[in-house]
Amino acid sequence: MxxxxxxxxxxxxxxxxxxxxxxxxxxxxxxxxxxxxxxxxxxxxxxxxxxxxxxxxxxxxxxxxxxxxxxxxxxxxxxxxxxxxxxxxxxxxxxxxxxxxxxxxxxxxxxxxxxxxxxxxxxxxxxxxxxxxxxxxxxxxxxxxxxxxxxxxxxxxxxxxxxxxxxxxxxxxxxxxxxxxxxxxxxxxxxxxxxDQALPSPKFEHPEYDTNAIFGHGNPNPAPVDISTAYLRMSTQHINALKDKANANANANAENADAHDQKFSAYESLAAHLWRCACKARGHPDDQKTSLVFPVNARPRLCPPVPIEFYGNAIQMSAPSAFSGELLKEPLSSTAGRIKKTITEKDNEYIRSGIGYLRDNKVIDGFSGRSSFRNPNLGVVSWSQMPMYAMDFGWGPPVYTGPASIRSEGKIYVLSAPTKEEGLALYVCLEASHMELFKKFVYDI
Missing domain, CATH: 3.30.559.10 (Chloramphenicol acetyltransferase-like domain)
Structure with missing residues (x-):
């Protein structure tokens, strides 16, 4: 070409x-x-x-x-x-x-x-x-x-x-x-x-912005590794099966009172599944700590809400952590519950505290220079709810839209298809030696 x-x-x-x-x-x-x-x-x-x-x-x-x-x-x-x-x-x-x-x-x-x-x-x-x-x-x-x-x-x-x-x-x-x-x-x-929304002083610890918390789970200076990418299609039936499994387990898991009767979203169910698949494919020992890093839209969560017309960055990072052994031994509902709890915590006060934390600790310009998604962590960024296919200049909407590439090992984009009937797609970047097992586990529900 x-x-x-x-x-x-x-x-x-x-x-x-x-x-x-x-x-x-x-x-x-x-x-x-x-x-x-x-x-x-x-x-x-x-x-x-x-x-x-x-x-x-x-x-x-x-x-x-x-x-x-x-x-x-x-x-x-x-x-x-x-x-x-x-x-x-x-x-x-x-x-x-x-x-x-x-x-x-x-x-x-x-x-x-x-x-x-x-x-x-x-x-x-x-x-x-x-x-x-x-x-x-x-x-x-x-x-x-x-x-x-x-x-x-x-x-x-x-x-x-x-x-x-x-x-x-x-x-x-x-x-x-x-x-x-x-x-x-x-x-x-x-x-x-x-x-101006920042609290006078941070009220929470904010591990999602703490370099040691995010990068402290593995070798701080890892040797270069071969990476591989995959484009995996997820049917609507596959996504619904994951949601059903997460929610069925939630209702059956009497030990987790917080999970009882709650409904997990498609993102929470899928992200929980992908986090567990990555731990398994990477062969983590039970005592390996791992974080799931993802953004949460802060616009509707701040008080007053950020107008949808705001042009800039208005997201709050999240990074729930667990030991790999815990994730692989617990039901899918428990892992989805960890994610849901973290998302729920990102309320007005927490986000305002986070802005204060960034201000006071001068965590700007370069924190993400080292990928926070790399092994043993994972990043799952969803674009599935964005109106990516609404772009029409007069000759019809796009037939495909998405990121041109992935820079970081351990990052996954969740992309929508042109129609809901086509389900979702995963654009995945992992170490090459882990990719085939990961693909196998993704489709194993």
Missing amino acids: KINVKETTVVRPAKDTPGGSLWLSEIDLFFPNIHNNTVHFFKAAMDTHPLSRDDITRILKQSLSEVLVHFYPGAGRLGKDENGRAQIECNAKGVTFVVAEADCTLDEMLDIGESGPVSKFRPLIQPVDYSQDISSFPLILVKVTYFKCGGMCLAMTQHRWAADGSSAVQFFNSWATTAPGQPIDEPIHDRRWIS
């Missing part, structure tokens, strides 16, 4: 936008200085008047320019204040926009099999040069690749400090809504709203 770049331009907001510096919250700066990459594949329009590539490129550029008027921080650059703290400079320097052509069809590109799209999708992403100062690179980069069949891939690269998953999808879908001239919900950009 070859991809030839035809054009590289800069798209700026269509109108003048507010200037100045945008404060980044403690939650923003908790994450590393990286961009997240997603890919969105579209089939060729099949109506009687299909759009040409030039028409599609023009529509994408024009609507991007218009939506950047509203999402103007995305057209800026990173900078630092007088204390060296990172912030966004709203200078309208623009978004990199690349047009390319591939010598294969859309179906050939999407024929990813079980191994996943790690190497196959990489050429679709516009790389970012981090070798210079943080002010040197765009916060958003777009690469449009056209296939021989008329289909296309829209690859989005967005800086982690600019947006979490919910905000990234908000931007994608607002861009698509702008293309046919429809109004969008105005995004909210004030990040100090998050910082």
